[in-house]
Amino acid sequence: MTDLGIVVKDNADGTHNIFVSDIAKETPVSGAKVEVLGKNGLPVLSAVTNEQGLAEIADFSEFKNDKYAVAYKVVLGNDISFLPINREDRTLNMSRFDVGGDYIDSGSTQQTSIKGYIFSDRGIYRPSESGHLGILVRQADLNAPQQLPFELTIRKPNGETLASKKLQSNEFGFMEYEFSLPAAAPTGTYTVDLWLNDKNDTQRFAASSSFIVEEFAPDSLKIKANWQPEAPKGWQNETSLLAAVNLQNLYGNPAAGHTLQAEYSLTPAAFYFSEFAGYTFRDPLQEQQTRSYKDSLPEALTDANGNAELTLNLDNFEKGTYRLQLNIDGLEAGSARGVGTSLNTLVSPAKYLVGWKADGKLGYLHKDSEHKISFIAINNNLQPQSLDNLTLQLAKKEYISSLSEQKNGTYKYQMVAKENILQHRTFAIPEAGAEETLPTSEAGEYILKVLNAENQVLAKIEFNVAGAANLLQSADKNASLSVKLNKTEYAAGENIEMQISAPYSGYGLITIERDKVYAYKWFKTDTSAFSQSIVMPSGPEGNAYLNIAVFRSLQSPEIYTSPLSYAAVPFNINKENRRLNISLDAPQTVKPGEDLVINYKTSEPAQIVVYGVNEGILQVARYKMPKLLDIFLAKRALQVVTEQIMDLIMPDIRFLKNLSSSGGDGGEEETALDRNLNPFARKTDKPVAFWSGILPGAENGGSYTYKVPETFNGSIKIMT
Structure with a gap:
């Protein structure tokens, strides 16, 4: 029997934080001696708890033989407590909480863990064209690795190597590479891999990306479709829908006698209307379980004016709110090739x-x-x-x-x-x-x-x-803990407020952790629902976790409930200090053959790339701008492992003697890219796309000039 409670936090770097508390007094214990015992029963490491009941123990994972660590021993006066090391029944299971994400490899540090990102200038190319790749590399602490050797490899769809280039990172961790495709380049998906060459002639994977090589043929048809009558602004509540289709040849006359093929999908959906931004609308039939449907409509032929009608009957489907998408293809005569368009609308029986x-x-x-x-x-x-x-x-x-x-x-x-x-x-x-x-x-x-x-x-x-309240009508035998935060994102120095609902009163420990424990706080409560707060420390970036553990008071009558309840809650950390502000200034319109002058500024010294591409190409490639902060500050996993003996707390014997009834069932509860745009219409024209190369960025700005081809007429998206 002991009054010394032990909670251990095993950090990702192998160090350990030992928290010791007095179970009877419900306070942290200072001056307790913490020893790590080896197989022979002798201490191999020791420390003393501070005023907040914390002792820090170094990494002992390399201890072998008789020094192999097997248990923690905590001594205060005549009281002794033990906690076995690495025993499954003493480790908290976090699998029911949202604690997944990227991991730092075992043995790696914030400086040796390398992550890269590769992006292309447009994502899709034709044989005989050239393209550009941008490569960024960062350590786990977001600093740029200095003068590290990398190797970039581009592989064809069949796995053969198209190109391989040795690169070296600079002070900004920014590299670039230009590749060329031969005229006979096979079409398909090309993969790009970045490897870090270690000193021992071994390679460590750093990043991967891909791009598409594809041939385009010009379209000969154009297609239009619309609902008849015109769809309401919100949703359609009719059970029979009519789509009117018109098919034309590109040179102007109707495409008569052509086959139309259509398929539709019905996907359960929710209501949202930009006209009522901020409002939440509920489907009155939300309690009913709906599923997705997908099928095709009978083929139709266009008349002399290139018109046809397609009818969709919704009577045969389960009532609910769906997003309806109707995909229509107009085929060339005697061919399976054609052009397509789509209609979509929200359907619901709600009036x-x-x-x-x-x-x-x-x-x-x-x-x-x-x-x-x-x-x-x-x-x-x-x-x-x-x-x-x-x-x-x-x-x-x-x-x-x-x-x-x-x-x-x-x-x-x-x-x-x-x-x-x-x-x-x-x-x-x-x-x-x-x-x-x-x-x-x-x-x-x-x-x-x-x-x-x-x-x-x-x-x-x-x-x-x-606020403080007693919310529980009956004991929860699993000691579930509910935690609600006042926000989802915090900055260093900000107060994190939380509302905690526990199965009982008692005391507990709040820690901010991820790869290690960054902050901690003890608390005590006389009610089962209460508010707490902790200050967000500086250090972690991207995201972290609140780990809350509540220990049942010896005075609590909830003796049939597990004496330990815990929860882990993820939250985001403000990224503004990592954001580089870039401003671009370019004219809205330039004439073919004129120079397009782009002025740029950065909020601090940096390296940037300014590039632009015909919007039609980006549409075909479904190109998305790189979001570097979301990539390099992606959600990190909780890597701190918690071991404890608090779930072994025994109730006060007086409650056992005075208990007049035990348990009870508790009752039964109710649980209730416009496809018609062809950016490669003229095979002889070069694609309108430019890449500045890496430029120095500064507050006084700079400029880059691109000569717009005389044959180009369209929109160019400028990116950096």
Whole structure:
């Protein structure tokens, strides 16, 4: 028996943070001696906890034989506690939390872990053309690796090498490469790989990309299609839809007697309208399970004017809200080649919708704060209308423990939310809209619903009021922990506020971690729902995790509940200090044969590339601009491993003696690129695309000039 609780955080670099607390006093323990015991029972490392109960232990993974570490021993006075090392039943399972992402390889550091990114100037090329590749490399700490040898390899679709080039990173970690395609280059997808050449003549993978080589033939037809009658602005609620199609030859006369082929898809969808930005619209049939459908329509022939009609009947599909896409191909005479177009629309049997908009984020409302919800009712043409005979219902979530059968046939206690209706009253929405004030006088999780006369849920608003409260009606045998953050992104020095709902009162530990522990804080609570905060430290970038553990108080009557409840919550870290601001200035219009002068500035010294491409080529390639911050600051995985003995806390014997009843079922709960544009129409013309090469960027700016070909007429997208 011991009063010394132990929680260990194993960092990715092999070091360890040991947190020691007094289970009875519910406080961190200072001055405790922490020893790492070897196989022979003798200490191989030791440290003493500070005022916050923290001891730091160095990496012992290389200890062998009799010094092989097997357990932690914590001593304070006459009290002794032990924690076995690397034992599965002492390690917290984080698999049910969102803790995935990129990993730093074992043995790598922030400086030796290299990540690269390769982008092309347009993504698609024809045989005999040339192209440009931009290559950026960064360490895990986002600094540029200095003077490292890399090798770039381009492989054909059949795996043969097209080109190979040795490169060396500069102070900015920015490199470029120009490649040329032979006239007989095979079409298909070409892969580009970047390798780091280590000192031992071994290669480490750094980045990969691809581009397409493809031949284009000019189109001879053009096609148009539209809904008849014209589709409403919002959604279509008719069960029979008609598409009118017109097919023309490119030289102007109707394409008569041509075959039309069409296929459609119905995908479950949600309502969103830019005209009502900020409003949330709910499908009244949302409770019904819908699935996707895909099929083809019978072929049709164009008449003498190149016209044809296609009819789609929706009666045979399950009622719901779908995104309908109709793809139509007009074929050349006697050929399987042709041109295509598509129509899409939102379909739903709903005659009207109710939308709502909050004046702030509802996941974290301060107690006694004032917040309002705006309601509006609209028809399928997005026109406001009035609605009467509605019901406004307010409910509070209460949690009970339910013994549920699992997929493997075993039974397990699970936390189930029950809606306890607090009030309901008649409600109406006039054409100008309605407004309601949210009740925030008592902490808890609430649901506000708007129902029609058929008891369909037209709007459902969930909001959380932060503060101290006892939310649990019955013990949760699995000790589930719920955590809500006031925001999703924080900057260094900012306060991270959270609302925690636990199965019991007690004390606990909050850590900010990812590859190591960056900050920690102890807390104590007399209620099962409470607010806490911790200051975001400097150091981590991109994202990190809040790891919250609550330990049951010895005074808590919830003795049939696991004494440890925990959760891990990811959050983003503000990226503004890593953002390079680049401004480009170019004329809106230039004449063929004139110079296109592009002026640029950067917010700090840097290297940039200015490049431009015919928008028609980018459309065919479905080219997307590189988002470098999202790439180099991609979500990182939680690599800190937590070991503990807190789930072994025994209840106070007095509660066992005074217990008048044990358990209970807890009841049964209800769970309820326009395809017609041809950028290669003239085979003899070179593609309109330019690449400046790497240029120096600075606050005083610079310029790059490109001569627009006399034969070009179109739009050029300028990128950097």
